[in-house]
Amino acid sequence: MPGLGTPVADLRSRLKSLECRACGAEVDFRHPVGVCPACGHALLARYDLADLDGRAWEREVAARPPTLWRYRELLPLQRSENVVTLGEGLSPLLPLAEAEAAPGVRLLLKDDGGLPTGSFKARGMSVAVSRARELGLKELFVPSAGNAGVALAAYGARGGLPVRVYLPEQTPEPMKEGCRSYGARVVELPGTLREVGAAARNAERDSGAFDLSTLREPYRAEGKKTMGLEIFEQCGRAGLPDAIVYPTGGGTGLIGMYRAFEELRSLGLLDRAPRLYAVQSEGCAPVVRALRDGTPGIAPWEEPRSIAPGLLVPAPFAGERILEAIRGSRGGGTTVSDRAVVDAMERLARRHGISVSPEGAAPYAALGALLREGAIRSGETVLLYNTGSGLPFSPAALRRAVGAPAG
Ligand SMILES: Cc1ncc(COP(=O)(O)O)c(C=O)c1O
Ligand SMILES: [Zn+2]
Numbered sequence: 001m002p003g004l005g006t007p008v009a010d011l012r013s014r015l016k017s018l019e020c021r022a023c024g025a026e027v028d029f030r031h032p033v034g035v036c037p038a039c040g041h042a043l044l045a046r047y048d049l050a051d052l053d054g055r056a057w058e059r060e061v062a063a064r065p066p067t068l069w070r071y072r073e074l075l076p077l078q079r080s081e082n083v084v085t086l087g088e089g090l091s092p093l094l095p096l097a098e099a100e101a102a103p104g105v106r107l108l109l110k111d112d113g114g115l116p117t118g119s120f121k122a123r124g125m126s127v128a129v130s131r132a133r134e135l136g137l138k139e140l141f142v143p144s145a146g147n148a149g150v151a152l153a154a155y156g157a158r159g160g161l162p163v164r165v166y167l168p169e170q171t172p173e174p175m176k177e178g179c180r181s182y183g184a185r186v187v188e189l190p191g192t193l194r195e196v197g198a199a200a201r202n203a204e205r206d207s208g209a210f211d212l213s214t215l216r217e218p219y220r221a222e223g224k225k226t227m228g229l230e231i232f233e234q235c236g237r238a239g240l241p242d243a244i245v246y247p248t249g250g251g252t253g254l255i256g257m258y259r260a261f262e263e264l265r266s267l268g269l270l271d272r273a274p275r276l277y278a279v280q281s282e283g284c285a286p287v288v289r290a291l292r293d294g295t296p297g298i299a300p301w302e303e304p305r306s307i308a309p310g311l312l313v314p315a316p317f318a319g320e321r322i323l324e325a326i327r328g329s330r331g332g333g334t335t336v337s338d339r340a341v342v343d344a345m346e347r348l349a350r351r352h353g354i355s356v357s358p359e360g361a362a363p364y365a366a367l368g369a370l371l372r373e374g375a376i377r378s379g380e381t382v383l384l385y386n387t388g389s390g391l392p393f394s395p396a397a398l399r400r401a402v403g404a405p406a407g
Pocket of ligand 1 (some may be wrong): 035119145146148193214247248249250251252253309310311357359360387388
C-alpha cells in the first residue's frame with residue numbers, strides 16, 4: 001500500500017475526541033462513527049494542543065513534503081501505513097490583477113483545480129478514506145454533486161475499498177464517467193442532492209457500507225481544514241487576507257477553514273483570522289438567506305436552481321456550524337446570477353489563464369456585490385477560493401444554458 005513515501009511509525013496526531021457542538025457530547029474516535037449518537041448532529045474532531053509548541057511546529061511543517069499530510073499533528077490519522085494519498089495539497093496561491101468591479105482591492109486566488117481528480121474534494125476524501133482504512137471499514141458510498149464522487153472513487157481505488165456513488169441525473173457527463181473510470185459503481189437518481197442523498201441512505205441502510213455524505217462523518221471536514229492551514233502557511237502571519245470568499249454548498253469548506261484558524265489561534269500563531277464570506281447562487285441561497293434574516297438555523301430552499309452543481313445544495317446538513325463559521329469570523333454572504341458566473345469563468349480563463357469551475361467562478365463574480373454591500377473595502381486583501389477545475393465543463397454549453405450569446 002502506498003503511504004507517505006518515508007515510513008513514519010507514528011503520525012503524532014493530537015486527535016483527542018469527536019465533539020458534537022449541538023449537544024456537547026464527546027465521542028470516542030477509535031470506532032467508526034457517523035453523526036452524534038445522542039442528537040444526530042455533525043461530529044467534529046477535537047485535538048489536544050495544550051503542549052504543542054506552535055512556533056516549533058510551524059518550523060517543522062515547513063520542512064516536510066508538499067502535501068496536506070505535512071499538518072499531520074492536526075489531522076486524525078494515527079498511523080502512516082493507513083494514509084491513502086495521491087499527493088494532494090499545497091495548491092498554488094496566485095495574485096490576480098485588479099478587477100474592474102473591485103478597484104483598489106488586492107486579489108489572491110487559491111487554486112484547487114489542479115489537485116488530484118480536479119477539485120478540493122481530494123482533500124476531504126484523502127483524509128476520510130485513510131481513516132476508513134484505519135478503522136477497518138470495507139465499503140463506502142456517497143451522494144454527490146459530482147466532484148466528491150470522483151474523488152471518493154479515486155481514493156477508494158487507491159485504498160482498495162469498493163465505492164458506490166449516487167449522482168443527480170443532471171450531473172455533467174465527464175463527472176459520471178470519471179467515477180466509473182476509477183471502478184466505482186454509479187447510481188443516477190432524479191432530483192437535487194437533497195433527494196439523492198435521502199434515497200442513497202435509504203438504499204444503503206442495511207448494506208454495511210459506510211456513509212461519507214458531507215458532514216455525516218467527521219473526517220472529510222478535517223481534510224478541508226487544510227485549506228485554512230495552507231492559506232496561513234502560504235501568506236504568513238502578517239500577510240493573511242482580510243477576507244476569504246468561498247463558493248458554498250454543503251459548507252464543509254467554511255467549517256474546515258474556520259476550525260483551522262481556531263486551532264492556529266490556540267497554538268498562539270494567529271491573532272486575527274480572515275473574515276469568511278459565502279457565495280451562493282441567486283436560485284439556491286439558503287445560507288445567505290439565513291444570514292440576511294438572522295435566523296439560528298438554515299431552512300431548506302424551495303425549487304433550487306444553479307448552473308454550478310456544487311452550489312445546488314438546498315438543505316445543508318450542518319447549517320448551524322456553517323452559520324457559526326461565518327458569524328464567528330465576522331463575515332457574511334452574497335449571491336450571484338448564473339450569467340455572472342459564466343462571465344466570470346470566461347474572464348478568469350481568458351484574462352488570467354486560470355480554468356475554474358462554475359463554483360470557483362462565483363467568488364470572482366461576487367466581488368462587485370461584496371464591495372457595494374460594504375463587506376469588503378478598497379485597500380483590503382481578498383482571497384477568492386477556486387474549488388475545482390473548469391475542464392469538465394463546456395463553455396459553449398454553459399453560455400447556451402444561461403441564454404448568453406456565443407463567446
Ligand atoms: C467545485 C465545488 N465547489 C464548491 C462546492 C461546495 O462545497 P462546500 O461543501 O465546501 O460548501 C462543491 C461541492 O460539491 C464543489 O464540487
Ligand atoms: Zn449531539
